[in-house]
Amino acid sequence: MTSIELLTSEYFGQVAGWLSDPAINRWLTSEWRGRAVDGAVLAMATRNRRNRLYLVRDEASACGLVGLSDLDLIDRCAMIWYVRGEQHLGGKGAISSAVNQLCRLAFADLGLASIYAWIMQPNQASRRVLMRNGFREAGMLRDAAVLDGEQVGRIYFDLSPGDLTPGLPAGA
Numbered sequence: 001m002t003s004i005e006l007l008t009s010e011y012f013g014q015v016a017g018w019l020s021d022p023a024i025n026r027w028l029t030s031e032w033r034g035r036a037v038d039g040a041v042l043a044m045a046t047r048n049r050r051n052r053l054y055l056v057r058d059e060a061s062a063c064g065l066v067g068l069s070d071l072d073l074i075d076r077c078a079m080i081w082y083v084r085g086e087q088h089l090g091g092k093g094a095i096s097s098a099v100n101q102l103c104r105l106a107f108a109d110l111g112l113a114s115i116y117a118w119i120m121q122p123n124q125a126s127r128r129v130l131m132r133n134g135f136r137e138a139g140m141l142r143d144a145a146v147l148d149g150e151q152v153g154r155i156y157f158d159l160s161p162g163d164l165t166p167g168l169p170a171g172a
Contacts, residue, residue: 002097004054004066004105007046011055012039015065018085026147027083027123033146056082056098066098068106068115076113078106082129096132100167103133107161114160120145121153134163 007015018024019037026033045051050071056064063085068078080102084095106112117135119126135157144154 001059002094002101003057004098004101005057007042007053007055007065009039009043011062012042014062014085015053015055016042018065018083024083027120027126030146054098054102056084056094058094064095064098066095066102068102071110073110076111078110078112078115080106080115080117082126096129099129100133100165103159103164104167107164114158116156116158118154118156120147121155122147127155130157130159132165133159134165135159136163 016037016039019028019032020035025035025037042053046053051067051069052071053065053067055062056066064083065085066080066082068080071078080099082095082099103115106115115135116138117130119130121140136159138156138158140156141154143151145152
């Protein structure tokens with residue numbers, strides 16, 4: 001069973017390792033890409049009221065991170081993002097389930113009306129996570145991101161409360 005919990009300092013080292021791993025870091029926004037992430041950076045991110053970061057657990061182990069950024073409680077929207085820990089090869093569907101849980105929390109507890117996400121065009125695994133959860137493709141900015149030294153498109157997705165797929169169990 002997959003669950004999410006607010007990220008605490010106990011896991012900063014593990015999560016910083018994931019975010020600094022070149023295999024994961026290459027997919028992140030340019031603000032984070034190519035940068036070493038450490039506990040101090042995560043501490044600052046968790047204190048920023050426009051961010052909510054959640055550790056993803058699959059059974060007893062930490063297996064990823066889901067977050068809301070650009071959280072705007074006046075306009076009632078936020079951007080969702082997620083990473084899977086590099087050692088976590090089992091538990092297929094854990095990130096999809098965690099995204100679903102965070103979207104439900106954002107709509108019900110934070111009162112959001114819209115959640116958006118973007119992916120780099122080649123990232124089909126991330127596209128599947130969003131589509132499983134009911135996100136709709138909203139458009140693409142051509143050549144708006146750099147992946148491995150090449151310009152690629154950035155595809156945007158959005159989700160309204162009525163679009164969200166009902167609770168997804170891990171493995172979905």
